Amino acid sequence: MSTRENIMRHLNIVGQLQPALHQPQxxxxxxxxxxxxxxxxxxxxxxxxxxxxxxxTWEEKEEEIWEHNTFVTCEVLAWRGVWNAExxxxxxxxxxxxxxYLGMPYYGRWLMTIALILVxxxxxxxxxxxxxxxxxxxxxxKQDGQxxxxxxxxx
Amino acid sequence: MxxxxxxxxxxxxxxxxxxxxxxxxxxxxxxxxxRIRNLPDIFYTRSQMYLREAEATVVKLVYESPxxxxxxxxxxxxxxxxxxxxxxxxxxxxxxxxxxxxxTLETELSERWLEGI
Numbered sequence: 001m002s003t004r005e006n007i008m009r010h011l012n013i014v015g016q017l018q019p020a021l022h023q024p025q026x027x028x029x030x031x032x033x034x035x036x037x038x039x040x041x042x043x044x045x046x047x048x049x050x051x052x053x054x055x056x057t058w059e060e061k062e063e064e065i066w067e068h069n070t071f072v073t074c075e076v077l078a079w080r081g082v083w084n085a086e087x088x089x090x091x092x093x094x095x096x097x098x099x100x101y102l103g104m105p106y107y108g109r110w111l112m113t114i115a116l117i118l119v120x121x122x123x124x125x126x127x128x129x130x131x132x133x134x135x136x137x138x139x140x141x142k143q144d145g146q147x148x149x150x151x152x153x154x155x
Numbered sequence: 156m157x158x159x160x161x162x163x164x165x166x167x168x169x170x171x172x173x174x175x176x177x178x179x180x181x182x183x184x185x186x187x188x189x190r191i192r193n194l195p196d197i198f199y200t201r202s203q204m205y206l207r208e209a210e211a212t213v214v215k216l217v218y219e220s221p222x223x224x225x226x227x228x229x230x231x232x233x234x235x236x237x238x239x240x241x242x243x244x245x246x247x248x249x250x251x252x253x254x255x256x257x258x259t260l261e262t263e264l265s266e267r268w269l270e271g272i
Contacts, residue, residue, distance in 0.1 A: 050203075
């Protein structure tokens with residue numbers, strides 16, 4: 001097989017790794033993974049160019065306030081030397097893994113990554129973060145004592 | 156960890172401008188033909204898989220910067236030249252229609268990904 005054929009084969013394998021909820025994997029033993037699949041699993045999840053996919057609808061969606069705020073917070077963290085743009089991209093596009101990369105809202109990944117780097121670099125303790133999230137959740141309860149539901153659409 | 160973050164160096168200058176003059180002499184010049192190396196891509200890279208082992212022409216030396224693989228961990232001590240490269244679409248995609256064989260794709264890669272041909 002030529003080297004270019006190998007590259008095309010890689011792209012095909014990676015396309016087949018799109019999260020499939022009906023096909024769970026359970027840490028297979030080493031003898032069940034060949035070199036090609038090892039490379040497919042360990043490749044960076046943002047490198048999607050050339051993967052087989054179905055057409056998706058193009059939607060012109062304006063950014064919401066929380067998305068702008070998330071973006072600005074990321075820039076401020078860069079100005080303060082917490083990360084640079086490449087480290088941010090690594091964390092929000094690759095470290096999250098394929099399922100989260102494809103499954104979470106775009107700025108949702110940015111926001112999660114802000115929280116994680118603050119914990120990773122010891123600006124915030126995870127227990128402090130957990131307590132704060134819980135405090136805000138309780139404060140945001142509706143008058144009837146119920147939490148607001150995020151309404152996504154069914155798969 | 157006593158390393159200071161490179162934001163100090165970039166403030167008021169810009170990034171990648173703050174790395175100007177720090178890369179070793181450029182190995183390639185405009186017009187050179189190169190092949191994209193199929194290096195391991197674990198943990199982080201910006202070098203697209205679909206370019207590996209394909210041939211391209213250097214169209215511009217764009218800037219000096221740490222390679223993305225290093226900068227993603229804020230390792231900035233080894234900047235290298237980045238090149239704008241032109242590929243033929245028919246070289247990249249087996250099914251690309253012959254009718255559009257003059258179509259090209261231009262993208263940037265750092266020097267470590269290139270070998271001369």
